[in-house]
């Protein structure tokens with residue numbers, strides 16, 4: 567038996583990637599509907615040999631799997647309208663992630679929490695997904711007390727308008743025109759914007775708080791101390807992160823490296839002879855998290871490392887499609 571599938575937000579950065587990944591997914595799709603705003607109505611996108619027209623969001627939909635790749639505001643509004651009629655909604659936005667009764671899922675880590683009765687499954691933040699995929703084997707083997715992260719996030723993390731802004735600002739700079747900010751509060755070309763989202767009353771940005779809260783929810787562990795600093799940098803694809811962690815038990819780096827090499831979701835790039843380490847240009851376009859520069863701090867319970875992963879794939883669409891595959895595989899629909 568196949569499934570009735572829809573993607574809401576098909577014309578965006580995440581929606582496009584989701585269609586690309588669904589194309590090669592083992593999920594049998596009997597019918598596909600694609601939605602976006604009025605601006606994109608009538609555009610056509612190919613899928614498994616046929617072309618599908620973009621439609622206006624339809625409250626009467628009765629699809630089995632609905633992917634949301636839209637803003638949190640629309641995700642909450644649209645979910646309310648269709649929740650009783652559809653099978654499962656997989657929401658990429660921030661809208662449902664911290665709601666107590668909604669599972670926040672990275673399937674390889676906590677897929678088991680999804681129940682047949684769950685209607686909405688939240689996809690975590692892009693920087694959170696790549697970080698927890700790296701941390702999971704460490705959490706399982708050595709326990710985690712503290713994590714301090716700095717992210718260097720690509721502009722595609724803010725959607726397609728931000729990608730165009732970086733192109734345009736870069737062109738203005740190279741062609742000797744004055745560079746005006748076209749998307750972020752400051753120019754992004756040849757710059758670093760030292761915050762992502764809004765600065766809150768506690769002086770952290772909402773992106774930083776998302777990483778903290780979501781990581782605790784995914785591991786089901788409120789005791790880990792997590793501090794994030796999230797930065798926007800002028801790269802197009804793949805988020806890079808530097809991570810310092812304190813474990814409960816001493817870490818055996820060589821053993822951990824072997825585990826990373828065996829893990830199909832991670833790739834060890836820690837070749838100091840050839841200076842081959844994780845970089846956005848090597849992780850972009852892949853479905854794995856690159857890990858490297860691993861070294862101890864003052865003892866074996868302190869570890870420094872860097873990671874890099876494609877924010878639109880690993881950090882969004884790949885995880886969303888993996889959630890759908892998990893649901894189908896476990897007959898949760």
Ligand SMILES: NC(=O)c1ccc[n+]([C@@H]2O[C@H](COP(=O)([O-])OP(=O)(O)OC[C@H]3O[C@@H](n4cnc5c(N)ncnc54)[C@H](OP(=O)(O)O)[C@@H]3O)[C@@H](O)[C@H]2O)c1
Nearest residue numbers: 575577578579580602603606635636659692723725726882
């Ligand atoms: N980019 C990332 O790396 C990333 C990672 C994880 C999660 N997310 C989350 O995923 C969601 C989508 O992000 P994105 O980067 O793909 O944004 P985007 O490129 O700006 O795309 C937004 C999408 O929403 C659609 N949309 C807007 N208004 C709509 C309406 N009234 N009805 C139906 N569709 C509507 C847009 O359609 P039109 O083109 O027709 O306007 C477009 O397809 C956001 O919540 C974002 O926070 C993004």
